[in-house]
Amino acid sequence: MIVNFNNFGDKSLKQKITEIFEIALKETHNKNNIVIDVTIVGRNTIRELNKEHRNVDRVTDVLSFPLLENEELKSELMHDESIQTELGDIVICKSRAIEQAKEYGHSVERELCFLALHGFLHVLGYDHMQKEDEMIMFPLQDKILNKAHMERK
Numbered sequence: 001m002i003v004n005f006n007n008f009g010d011k012s013l014k015q016k017i018t019e020i021f022e023i024a025l026k027e028t029h030n031k032n033n034i035v036i037d038v039t040i041v042g043r044n045t046i047r048e049l050n051k052e053h054r055n056v057d058r059v060t061d062v063l064s065f066p067l068l069e070n071e072e073l074k075s076e077l078m079h080d081e082s083i084q085t086e087l088g089d090i091v092i093c094k095s096r097a098i099e100q101a102k103e104y105g106h107s108v109e110r111e112l113c114f115l116a117l118h119g120f121l122h123v124l125g126y127d128h129m130q131k132e133d134e135m136i137m138f139p140l141q142d143k144i145l146n147k148a149h150m151e152r153k
Contacts, residue, residue, distance in 0.1 A: 001025070001032050002084075006039035013109055017116045020148045024120055027144055030078045036123065037089045038116055046093040061096040062115040064122035065089040073125040090119030113150050117141055 003018050017038065025032055041049075043059045051057045053065070066088040068077070077085055092115045101111040121137055128134040145151055 002035045004035070004037040006037065008038070008040055010109075013112060016109070016113055016148065016150070020113055020117050020144060020150070021120055023144050023147050024117060024124070027140065027147075028121075028124055028126075030124065031081050031085070033081045033084050035084060035086045036120065038119075039089065039091050040094045041091055043093060043095050046091060046096070049091060059093060059096060061093055061100060062119045063091045064119040065091070066123045066125070068125075070125050088123045090116060090123065092116065092119070110150050113148070114141070114145060117144060 001018065001022060003014070003021060005014050005017075008014055021036065022032065025034070046061075046063065047057065047059045049063055050060045053063065067086055068088070072078075077083060092112065094112070097111045097115055098108050101108045104111070118141060121141065126133070126137040126140070128137045142151075
């Protein structure tokens, strides 16, 4: 797996997010030979991206930009280790992560890991727009974070 981190300074946070992504790939029965970009941005940048790509003019915590369609994610492409597959981009607003960490009473590291995983699962085709999808995605997030020892406090 190749995780390209942009605007990340903390080496231990990069290692933890990479570990979480590896667990997520195992839990979702996907191959490990993937490339993903994870970028930390400020409020203005994430607001612009949110407005441009989702027509929502507000700051958000995380955005995902998958490169593959659901059919491609279900194909042999995601199981053939001999082919390196680019999955897309995850963009995280650090100031929102800091605010949310305070709100939820856990560390900024835990919130950044959660947001990275949330974005990663979206790139892998998971969603929570419908209640039945939420009932799959949210327990999966918790299971992965628990395995990475990043459970909710």
